[in-house]
Amino acid sequence: MTAQSIAASAPQKNSLLKVLGPIHVWALGVGIVLVGEYMGWNFSVGKGGAYGSLIACWIIGLLYTCVAMIDSEVTSTVAAAGGQYTQAKHIIGPLMAFNVGLYLVMAYTMLEASDAIVVGDLIKTIALQYGAEVDTKPFVVLTIAVLAWLNYRGVFMTLTVNFVITAFAFVAIIVLFFAVEGVGTGGSILRHRELLTDLPYGWIGVLAALQFGMWYYLGIEGTCQAAEEVRSPGRSIPLGTMGGMITLLIAATLTWYVCAGLMPWEYLGQAITPLYDAARLTGVLELEVILFVGTIFAAVASANGCINDASRAWFSMARDRYMPQWFGAVHPRYRTPYRVILFLIPIAVSFAFTGLLDQVITFSILSGLLGYTFMSFNVVRFRRMWPLGTINRGYVHPFHPIPCILLGLLCAATYFATYLGYGASLLSIMAFYILISIWFVLRRYQFVRRGDQFTMPWPKPKGY
Amino acid sequence: MDFWTALEYAAWIISIVLFAWMLADARFTSSQYGEDFLLSSREGEEE
Numbered sequence: 481m482t483a484q485s486i487a488a489s490a491p492q493k494n495s496l497l498k499v500l501g502p503i504h505v506w507a508l509g510v511g512i513v514l515v516g517e518y519m520g521w522n523f524s525v526g527k528g529g530a531y532g533s534l535i536a537c538w539i540i541g542l543l544y545t546c547v548a549m550i551d552s553e554v555t556s557t558v559a560a561a562g563g564q565y566t567q568a569k570h571i572i573g574p575l576m577a578f579n580v581g582l583y584l585v586m587a588y589t590m591l592e593a594s595d596a597i598v599v600g601d602l603i604k605t606i607a608l609q610y611g612a613e614v615d616t617k618p619f620v621v622l623t624i625a626v627l628a629w630l631n632y633r634g635v636f637m638t639l640t641v642n643f644v645i646t647a648f649a650f651v652a653i654i655v656l657f658f659a660v661e662g663v664g665t666g667g668s669i670l671r672h673r674e675l676l677t678d679l680p681y682g683w684i685g686v687l688a689a690l691q692f693g694m695w696y697y698l699g700i701e702g703t704c705q706a707a708e709e710v711r712s713p714g715r716s717i718p719l720g721t722m723g724g725m726i727t728l729l730i731a732a733t734l735t736w737y738v739c740a741g742l743m744p745w746e747y748l749g750q751a752i753t754p755l756y757d758a759a760r761l762t763g764v765l766e767l768e769v770i771l772f773v774g775t776i777f778a779a780v781a782s783a784n785g786c787i788n789d790a791s792r793a794w795f796s797m798a799r800d801r802y803m804p805q806w807f808g809a810v811h812p813r814y815r816t817p818y819r820v821i822l823f824l825i826p827i828a829v830s831f832a833f834t835g836l837l838d839q840v841i842t843f844s845i846l847s848g849l850l851g852y853t854f855m856s857f858n859v860v861r862f863r864r865m866w867p868l869g870t871i872n873r874g875y876v877h878p879f880h881p882i883p884c885i886l887l888g889l890l891c892a893a894t895y896f897a898t899y900l901g902y903g904a905s906l907l908s909i910m911a912f913y914i915l916i917s918i919w920f921v922l923r924r925y926q927f928v929r930r931g932d933q934f935t936m937p938w939p940k941p942k943g944y
Numbered sequence: 945m946d947f948w949t950a951l952e953y954a955a956w957i958i959s960i961v962l963f964a965w966m967l968a969d970a971r972f973t974s975s976q977y978g979e980d981f982l983l984s985s986r987e988g989e990e991e
Contacts, residue, residue, distance in 0.1 A: 492981075493986075494982060496985065612946065618952045625959035809983055
């Protein structure tokens, strides 16, 4: 086919494809997060003991429930790729939008790099069990390459694959729970009575545990990046997000219950793969295999969802020229932001090659936390400018303004917790975002399409 | 060459093939369609 005939037969407009349903939204949100149940959450046990970790799980669960409720309401009205970036653009202003867009890209790209590091480390562990030593780099690159290729080829297949592997990883946790409880086989092997202790470092330990408590849920807000590609955003986004949050609360509680009943807190607090370790302690080979596959699947699903979300955030910024417009291209056949997907590959690979898992994930967590802080005042302004009844909302979150006040307070507590463990990282990340904001105001803002930014068919805001 | 070394080589080769395919496809797409069409997606517009 010649270039002329392709151009003649092509439609006039090129856009992302609306093909997703609630299960894809669920797969995107839970897929990104579930790896946190397989590893990472347990560092909160090292900070605050087993009970401290459980308290952190519930407190941070409350933080994320507020995030999910607030996000569902705003996204059900701002149905565009870019999620919180687009919300910030419509509700707060350009500088906030630029920062929120960057939080999203950084949070997801760093998380993707961390997931790839984890996959490489898991393969290295298996090789060591067979007496071989392997380099993790080819497996890190392979993970990113395969997932980037999948994302490049279309969102429907990407998130369908994510649904299957995420569901497997979730079911694996439930299977482990029933097995250790002795359902169908006899007695429970859990030893909570002997293993659970008082808070080893008191309440300051519980506060410090909040930072790692975020691993239970980090990334669930990524569901709204799919808003432009779901068939019915007003229905699918709240359904997928709230369903995802319920799934994660169940998975987090079961994970804590199983691991705290099998391992002493001193060990659990520094284990690399606590759920896999729990399966090994049962001595059942089938469980060991299921949980190993579950761990790999959870890491892969997370990286897959992260590529999807980071690319949509960058793509949306490029469409408004917050970033070079060249990145705003959509593939005419696969209907994906293919240039951004390609562009983010070397960035993710570079961060993954550092191998600094804790530093990379801290950057991701803090970028996410900055985004949640934004949400707490964003929704106040949203309700003030467009009160209930003035625009059509697919979902209205209850008890306003309690969730946003609670969210603001819990974010402040988590900043303090992060400062206790990673003070230097916190300050350097803040400095990074301040410097990049100065660059945006002085250099980049002149290219922004100011007149075209407001795209929602809403009435004039109250007071304007 | 043992199994694990072969696996490492296979991982490198598959990765390079996938990257090359994506780059070639992106280049081909840019050559077949005009920039105006590729960049015609607008936020909030229905198909």
